[in-house]
């Protein structure tokens with residue numbers, strides 16, 4: 102099987118181990134689909150695409166994690182997040198960002214597309230083994246001797262189901278991120294880069310950025326990128342070329358580019374793309390870039406200045422411009 106670059110989250114061909122979670126009252130709570138499993142020490146590149154169904158039983162599933170970081174895009178529908186004593190509405194376009202020890206739960210107002218990019222978190226373990234068990238011993242999961250705790254992630258701690266909270270507007274709830282409220286923003290030629298979650302909020306592992314691209318903006322990678330990249334397109338159309346393949350990613354598409362693969366993008370329309378794994382130290386890169394441009398024009402004129410800056414911060418983009 103070849104390496105898959107493009108994942109349309111609405112195409113069920115991309116749903117690995119779809120699983121349905123039921124509410125205690127027997128209604129459907131969630132259709133969870135894995136798109137990509139976590140890789141390496143920090144389980145980066147994990148991606149899931151769920152539909153959370155309108156919550157009819159008032160069950161918050163209030164819980165916390167002790168290691169994992171969760172970032173969820175609300176891509177349709179809408180829900181209320183409860184976190185750190187605040188409850189606020191997340192409309193489509195909003196992003197839920199939850200860190201270790203931040204207990205969280207939600208009221209799902211209407212059926213909601215909920216797209217998750219996590220790191221350091223363990224998903225429900227052993228899906229393949231569970232499928233095999235259910236095939237070989239139907240009903241095994243319901244037997245009293247089956248250890249049900251093994252079906253749930255280990256980094257999951259239930260809290261009291263009825264937390265106390267005040268209801269606030271989304272902009273007063275730090276759990277809710279939005280492209281209109283970036284932590285930092287940098288204007289480039291043909292694009293604006295906006296920091297949505299910072300490295301100091303992610304245990305130093307990564308940082309998440311959005312880029313608003315104008316039609317015609319293009320970017321080209323270094324010849325042999327050292328680490329894999331994962332992007333999420335939320336608006337417009339972006340043409341990707343990876344090695345000898347060219348394809349278009351539209352909204353609700355994830356693109357995963359393997360390491361070593363030379364690649365480039367062209368915005369076919371105005372578009373919005375998120376660097377959801379964000380290993381590049383973008384914030385440091387953009388800050389130092391601005392500093393050099395403003396304070397050291399003689400260094401800015403030398404290509405080696407920019408080569409060194411890219412190497413220093415793991416930036417795999419070698420060239421940008423307009424087409």
Ligand SMILES: [Fe+2]
Nearest residue numbers: 164166171205
């Ligand atoms: Fe969680």
